[in-house]
Amino acid sequence: MTKQFPRSSIIDKLVLNKGQAARPPLFLVLMGAIAAIGIALPLVYLIIRTMGISGEQLWEFVRRRQTLEIIFNSIVMAIVVTLLSALIALPLAFLTVRTDLPWRRFWAIVTTLPLAIPTYVGSFALIATFGPRGSLLQSWLAPLGVERLPSIYGWPGVVAAIALFSYPYLLLSVRTGLQGIDPAMEESARSLGHNSWSVFFRVTLPQLQPSIVAGALLVILYALRDFGTPSLMRFNSFTRAIFTQYRASFNLNFAAALSLMLVVLVSIILWLEYQARTQAKYYSRGSALGRKRQLIRLGPWKWPALAFCSLVTLLCLVLPIGVILYWLLRATAPLAVLRSILSIALNSAWAAGLAALFSTLFALPVAILGVRFPGRLTTLIERASYIGFGLPGVVVALSLVFFGANYAPWLYQTMPMLIFAYLVMFLPQSVGTIRGSLLQVNPRLEESARCLGQTPWQTLRKVTIPLVRPGIISGVALIFLTAIKELPATLLLSPIGFRTLASQIWVATNNAAFIDAAAASLGLLLVCTILTLVLLSQEQYST
Numbered sequence: 001m002t003k004q005f006p007r008s009s010i011i012d013k014l015v016l017n018k019g020q021a022a023r024p025p026l027f028l029v030l031m032g033a034i035a036a037i038g039i040a041l042p043l044v045y046l047i048i049r050t051m052g053i054s055g056e057q058l059w060e061f062v063r064r065r066q067t068l069e070i071i072f073n074s075i076v077m078a079i080v081v082t083l084l085s086a087l088i089a090l091p092l093a094f095l096t097v098r099t100d101l102p103w104r105r106f107w108a109i110v111t112t113l114p115l116a117i118p119t120y121v122g123s124f125a126l127i128a129t130f131g132p133r134g135s136l137l138q139s140w141l142a143p144l145g146v147e148r149l150p151s152i153y154g155w156p157g158v159v160a161a162i163a164l165f166s167y168p169y170l171l172l173s174v175r176t177g178l179q180g181i182d183p184a185m186e187e188s189a190r191s192l193g194h195n196s197w198s199v200f201f202r203v204t205l206p207q208l209q210p211s212i213v214a215g216a217l218l219v220i221l222y223a224l225r226d227f228g229t230p231s232l233m234r235f236n237s238f239t240r241a242i243f244t245q246y247r248a249s250f251n252l253n254f255a256a257a258l259s260l261m262l263v264v265l266v267s268i269i270l271w272l273e274y275q276a277r278t279q280a281k282y283y284s285r286g287s288a289l290g291r292k293r294q295l296i297r298l299g300p301w302k303w304p305a306l307a308f309c310s311l312v313t314l315l316c317l318v319l320p321i322g323v324i325l326y327w328l329l330r331a332t333a334p335l336a337v338l339r340s341i342l343s344i345a346l347n348s349a350w351a352a353g354l355a356a357l358f359s360t361l362f363a364l365p366v367a368i369l370g371v372r373f374p375g376r377l378t379t380l381i382e383r384a385s386y387i388g389f390g391l392p393g394v395v396v397a398l399s400l401v402f403f404g405a406n407y408a409p410w411l412y413q414t415m416p417m418l419i420f421a422y423l424v425m426f427l428p429q430s431v432g433t434i435r436g437s438l439l440q441v442n443p444r445l446e447e448s449a450r451c452l453g454q455t456p457w458q459t460l461r462k463v464t465i466p467l468v469r470p471g472i473i474s475g476v477a478l479i480f481l482t483a484i485k486e487l488p489a490t491l492l493l494s495p496i497g498f499r500t501l502a503s504q505i506w507v508a509t510n511n512a513a514f515i516d517a518a519a520a521s522l523g524l525l526l527v528c529t530i531l532t533l534v535l536l537s538q539e540q541y542s543t
Contacts, residue, residue: 023373024369024378027365028368028369028373029365029369029378031365031366032378032381032382033381034362035362035365035381035385035423035427036385038420039384040384041399041400041403042396045256045398045399045403046260046263046395047260049252049257050260053253058257061254062257066236066241067258069236070258071238073236074238074262077155077158077159077162077237078220078223079220080159080163081162081166081220082219082220084160084163084167085216086167086170086212086216088164088167088171088312089167089168089171091308092111092171092309092312093171093174093175093178095107096108096111096175099296099297099298100295100296100302101298101302107309110317111313112172113168113317113528113529114164114165114168115165115168115169115481116485116528116529117525118165118228118487118502118505119226119229120231120232120505120506121324121505122229122320123157123228123229123233124232125324126152126157126160126161126164126319127152127157128323129319131152132150132151132152137149152233153234153235154234154235155235157232158230158235158237161229161233162222162229164315165316166222166223166226167316169215169478172433172474172477173211173214173215173218173474174208174212174215176433176436176437176471176474177207177208177436177437178208178211210436210439213273215432217270217386217428217432218429218478220269221386224238224266225391225392225425227392227394227487227488228487231243238258238259239392239394241258242259242262242394242395243392259391259392262392267387270387320521325518327517328519328522331515331519338519338522338523340519344499344500345524345526345527348484348523348527349484351415351418351419351422351483351490351498352479352480354415354419355419355422355423355426355480356480359423359426359430359479360472360476360479362423363427363431364430364434364465366381366382366385366427367382367430367434367435369381371435372438385427385428386428392488393421393486393487393489394488396421396424397421397489397491397493398492400417413495413496414495415495415498417493418489418490418493418494421489421493422483422489425486425489426478429475429478429479430475430476430478431475433475434468434472434475435471436471437467437469437470484500484501484528485502486502487502490502491503501524502524504517505517505520505521
């Protein structure tokens, strides 16, 4: 006898074919709401501070030439950085996943590692190598009569530095998307007479759109909130101006006003991304997902491909490591210096690991609510999760210092407060990668599980999570790699005596102890390399 299932179990709790959203499970809504409320705390702080300015003063502050220049610089810089990152990341992702590129496993690893290098370390390496005076390149050209090179400061330096060390955000997202596309779809297109280029533009690229959008969104938000690179490159962006207001004028109200402008800018970007997001379906995961895909033969094009991968690796990895080793080898006892930072490296790994764990736990329900249960509340929760990533770390940290000192002194300068700051800032990294993977999962697979009597929790655990595992792993890696490099929040919120590699690099650099800074930088790279190897071991590579 065939078992009959209640109509309500299919209609009231599942996503219908007509696009109507079902009522989301309560536990998902609660976790998403907790994340949204936590992210709102820095905004409340900014509003309170900005209210200390009169309306006339605020209007004059907004319309002044310096403020308009900051807005223009930040917007154009973020757009150019994102485009340059895409020009690097898209070819690398395709070459290391879909082609017979020689040593592609090696290139997949080394082209991801620049994500482990803080932008302030990478910027210093670029300045030390290509700076106008006193750099390595200028000293080599001095015998030829070259006394000064073109300036790297300003636009060229800030765009190059941020793009070279943030493109892996887009690379990881696109690579996850490529691995999630069912090869049967491309095989069907080839059987209909389409060549490789036609298959790529008509089948592969449309399926990659969620992953490209998610990765590009992370890059543009990272460019807007980066502090180290604009400071070193003397580029007047939002973050540098906010820091100047805090440190130079001690005017917290006007600094909060600048921060609130940055929040508005991030909100506009998120709104544009939401409006541009197509309503087309991207389902590409199904029963044929486990099939091996045929690699594209590069033929003579393998040499330009190898040259491209080598150039990216040289600029983004070899150059910073070379500068680090140069200073480290100047120490009288390099091994002793490295051993001295072992406990600091463990502190960094512990804090970043907790940040990745808790951020992913809250990112999963946020992504599921936004994709599977679209509605005003769920869309608001998903969009709100990106706001924290658009805030500079110093703003998030100072807002939590304000709330901790006034309302929760027992949490001030404790590990939970530091992890909470990381969650506020880095949650969208995991939301974006999980969302991209979830859009590739056909909801009929989850509907089938529900029709077989599985509860929402069982469906999530047995069906949804295994299918979006690549996105979850990428999200964990992104949060870990970003949290371990975070500087302002770590300096202001860490427990007393709790030092991390990022804070050690900053303190040592300010004290001109470049050997200690080099040792901490090398330790940071080693920790992130280990994690990257674990991450890439989970990726699927055709043989």
